[in-house]
Amino acid sequence: MEYLSRRLEMLKEDRRFKFHPKCSKMKLTHLIFADDLLMFGKADMSSIISLNTCLQDFCQVSGLEANPTKCAVYLCGVEDNLKAQICTYLSFSEGTLPMRYLGLPLTTRRISHFECSSLINKITNQFQNWQQNRSLSYAGRIQMIKSVILGIQTFWFSNYILPTKILEKIDRLCSAFLWGQKIHLISWDSVCLNKKKEGLGLFSAKVWNQASAVKLLWMIHQKKDILWIKWIHGHYLKNSNVWQVQQRVNDSWMWKQLLKTRNMILEKYGNADEVLNILNSCSSNGKLRLSLVYNILTNSSAAINWSETTWGRLNYPKHSIIIWLAFHSRLLTQERLCRFRILSTNCCVLCSRQPENCKHLFFECQYSAEVWNNVMDWLGYTWRSCTWVQLSSWYSSCLKGKGFKKDLKRMALSVAVYFIWQERNVRIFQGIARTPDTLFRAIKVSIFTRILNDDFPAHIKEMIVNL
Ligand SMILES: [Zn+2]
Structure with missing residues (x-):
């Protein structure tokens, strides 16, 4: 050759x-x-x-x-x-035209829905294969969605700006796969926010494609030594630059879309210098980090104070998701099911006394309070409460920062929330009931398993065994 x-x-x-x-x-x-x-x-x-x-x-x-x-x-x-x-x-x-080259359609016009059908079919098939495995946890589904978006990124987003309807379709497919039911517990826009901003740190296809387009603009600005960038400078920019060049009627659809993204980001930050300052802060070793650009494009909502508690270093991912839903008050409790008219009566299956909602389950319920008090006794909490509002405020204000004991307390909360939610489900769907003491022992085993199987120093393992 x-x-x-x-x-x-x-x-x-x-x-x-x-x-x-x-x-x-x-x-x-x-x-x-x-x-x-x-x-x-x-x-x-x-x-x-x-x-x-x-x-x-x-x-x-x-x-x-x-x-x-x-x-x-x-x-x-x-x-x-x-x-x-x-x-x-x-x-x-x-x-x-369009012909396919390396699996992608080559065209100067808008990519049609038909041309994107192979992409949509591929995503649908991947999700359907995994949906057959009904035991896949939320944490597993999140990994799956990340790999799907990453796969599209590698092949499509780095080359194309896809039509909005296609991007929205991909987002709908991802959201449906995540929730695996008709009720989407949290909106996809919120799910796709950073973990510090109430989201799950997943990526919306729509915003990710915008971030990819911003990356292309940045590469053009940097005059990277790449054939297509040289071509853009020779044909579209000539003596101008990508921040100032005017759109012309005969420009290709893709170039017009790129300039639309440019206008969007210029409007957001005022001028090209400001945009470049921000983009430079997202780059290292001459490479722009797409995830940082993505976060900038979704920076509208304020940071939440419970992200450290939810995503603690020791937390099991599947426990983090349940406590994340609890912080959002979006677990499908009987109170919410009644609101959706799926249930007509509401009675906590743990105590059979009070109506069931998130606050009651964590940990105002007599059963949950006994479990949580045992956990706090075991780990020697100096400050104690069984009220969710007080607990979450104590965790976010008094348990800030690093340290094994802080991580352990964050983990303890997430394990307790997970096991109580699991106990509630097991009682409803399988008719099996454990005593508060049995549940407390299950929580201890879960914490031991995590700490003793991990790469912690011997004195930490000894400390946890001697508690
Ligand atoms: Zn109860």
Whole structure:
């Protein structure tokens, strides 16, 4: 292939060969990736003959031959008889745009919904395969969604700005997969916020695609040594820059979308200098970190004070999700089910005395209070409460920062919330009931398992065993 590249490079000196009008500035004759080859030239017979001669030379030297059924000629602004002449000479059929290259549609126009259908089908199939495994926890589903979005990013978002409807469809699919039921406990917009801002740290396809577009703008600004960026500077920017260039009627759809994103971010931050300051703060070693750009684009909501408690270093991920829902008061308690008219009566299954809601379960209920008091006794809390508002305020104001004991207390709360919620579900759906003491022992085992199996120093393991 290197021979072919060198042979095609020689066309630059060949007077019979004329470049494709969009390739003449960069003297671009071809692109080659693995065994895929794209050749560009003006649609006149002498240029076509020159290109074909290079290919034939390569065939003779290498013994390889082009397969006419896998090759096509793409022509634009050419009369029918010349088209026919070129196709006959090359023995290739005429192709129509958009063609697919490396699995992606190549087009200068808006990508149609049909062209995105392979992407949507792929996501739907992945989710359906995993949905058959009904035991997948929220934490497992979150990982799955992250990998799906990352997969799209690698293949589509780094190259395209997709139509809004497609992005919204992807977001709807992700949200439905996460909740796995008709009731979406928290809105997708909130789920896709940073963990410090009440979200789960997932990425919305819509905003992630915007962040990817901002990254492209930044790369153009940086004049990265990449072919497409050189091409953009030669054709669209000329002596202007990406922050000032005006949109023209004949610009491609993709370029217009990129300028739309530019206008959005300029409007948000006032001027190009400010935008660049912010983007520079998101970059390290010359690379822009997309997740930081994403956070900037979603920075509208204020930080919450319970993120440290929810996402404590020792917390099991599946426990973190339940306590996260408890902080949002969005667990599907009987009180909420009554509000949705799914249930008509509300009575706590743990104490059979009071109506069930988040505050009652954590830990005003007589049963839960006994469990939680045991946990606090065991870990030697100096300050104690069984009231959710007081507890959450104490955790966020008095238990700030690092330290093993603080992490352990954060973990204790998340384990207690998880096990009480699990006990409530087991009683309702399986009719099995454990005593407060049995539940407390299960909580202890869960904490021991985490600490003793991890890479903690011996004195910490000893400390926990001797509690
Ligand atoms: Zn109760």
